[in-house]
Amino acid sequence: MPNIPLRLLTKIHGIVTPTLQRDSATLTARSTKMYAKRAALSLAFVIVLVIFFSISIGTVDLRSYFFPLLQSPAAARPLCATNPVPLRVFMYDLPRRFNVGMFNRRSTDQTPVTSLTWPPWPKKSGLKRQHSVEYWMMGSLLYDGDGREVVRVSDPEMAEAFFVPFFSSLSFNTHGHNMTDPKTRIDRQLQIDLLKFLAESKYWKRYGGRDHVIPVTHPNAFRFLRAELNASIQIVVDFGRYPRTMSNLSKDVVAPYVHVVDSFTDDELSDPYESRTTLLFFRGRTFRKDEGIVRVKLAKVLAGYDDVRYERSVATGENIKASSLGMRSSKFCLHPAGDTPSSCRLFDAIVSHCVPVIVSDQIELPFEDEIDYSEFSLFFSFKEALEPGYMVNQLRNFPKDKWVEMWRRIKAISRHFEFQYPPKKEDAVDMLWRQVKHKLPRVKLGVHRSQRLKIPDWWKRKR
Secondary structure, eight states, rough: OOOOOOOHHHHHHHHHHHHHHHHHHHHHHHHHHHHHHHHHHHHHHHHHHHHHHHHHSSSTTTHHHHHHGOOOEOOOEESSSSSOOOOOOEEEOOGGGGGGGGGGTTOOOSOOOOSSHHHHOOOOOGGGGGGGGHHHHHHHSSSOOOOOOOESSOOGOOOEEEEEEOHHHHHHHSSOSSSSSHHHHHHHHHHHHHHHHTTTHHHHHHHTTEEEEEEEEETTTTTTTTGGGTEEEESSOOGSSSSSSTOTTTTTTEEEOOOOOOOOOOOOOOOOHHHHHEEEEEOOOOSSSSSGGHHHHHHHTTTTTEEEEEEEOOOHHHHHHHHHHHHHHEEEEEEEEESSSSTTHHHHHHHHHEEEEEESSOOOEEETTTTTTTGTTTEEEEHHHTTTTTTHHHHHTHHHHHHHHHHHHHHGGGGGGOOOOOTTTHHHHHHHHHHHHHHHHEEEEEEEEHHOOHHHHHHHGGO
16 A cells, blocks of 8 residues: 555545545435335325215215305204114004904905005094004004115014004004993003013013014003003103103103194295284194193183284194195294194194294103204293283393294204105104114113123112
8 A cells, every 4th residue: 555645645535534524414314315205195185084984974075165155054954963774673564454354354364564565544533543653653564665764674583673664643542541341451452462472572582672673653552551661762752741651761762743634845035924913823622631721721811913923723634634734824823732742733833944932841752862952942931921921022122133033943944843755864754763763772772781680770779
């Protein structure tokens, strides 16, 4: 190796070292940028993947951020984020005498009804229609359609709930109202035969009927053996008729009455407030028992007002038409208690787009976990309603813009109170099945606890 002077080596080192350092720094910077780009691309890919997945399962709606004008109006959106998996229900195949056979009692055909043999509800049934929830629920299970809250399964092992297609309300209306009427024996025998059939069912015995759904919407439905249904999920329209030992909100479902007036489908007036010339409307029976006594008292309190129509009437075809016209031409429709806290009149008012004025201290309303009735209804206690002049003055001073807002809201939600065949998504029956679905977790809790508790209901006993 040649002998290089120390001075020259120092000079060469001073030149080469900074160059190497600069090259190393350049390489490091380039490497850092490369890794940063890769990290950014990876992060962006993950974010896009998460957003795509969220959109696909419906938890993110980018329209609300980037295209707000494309959003659906609030009134048109579903009431809640429903479970995309429908409720699986097994329906027992009962002979027709338990259900549609009551439409034509002369027929001897007892084969279970199918979607092909499903008969329409009788047109000339009058007020029997208001207690026909059982018919529409059965029809919804026979109809094979997508996108609804319920699906019928043929294998009971796959079922989450069991539907008992007994028309208990129609049976009461058909087989003698008066207990001394010999025809009531038919109603009693139907109940006896049904409970015998259920007692022999493997699936009724499995949980004591807790996962079985039975409509009993008339206050006197299942009048002879109602107590035997305590454990099941009952579809009722009024809790005021029965003690808690027979019906309670923890397991039962509040159903709307089936409205008897025609729905107001072309209510598109530019000024609905002024077009409805009657302030407050009521038409019906004024002499009722129990809480219905308030109707007689209201007749006196509301007498003498030119803009209030309080008319005594019985339910005939012509009177139902007159009630429909009266509701459609009124701003507010009065809903006092009948024999029970609720009545069909409330739901007649809703489909007539007449703002309900509810006078009751104990009423329970359907779908209240999803629908806020205060958005389209007014509530008065018995004391307030019977104070002379108070209720009428409140209604006369009610702001027009607030009334119009309620009118629009009631138009938007009235579809949830429609009973129809074929059934539609979020109509009354679809809403009822959703309510059943809401009850099932509590039913399962009760079943699981009862299977392991050594002392049943120990927490209810006094210590």
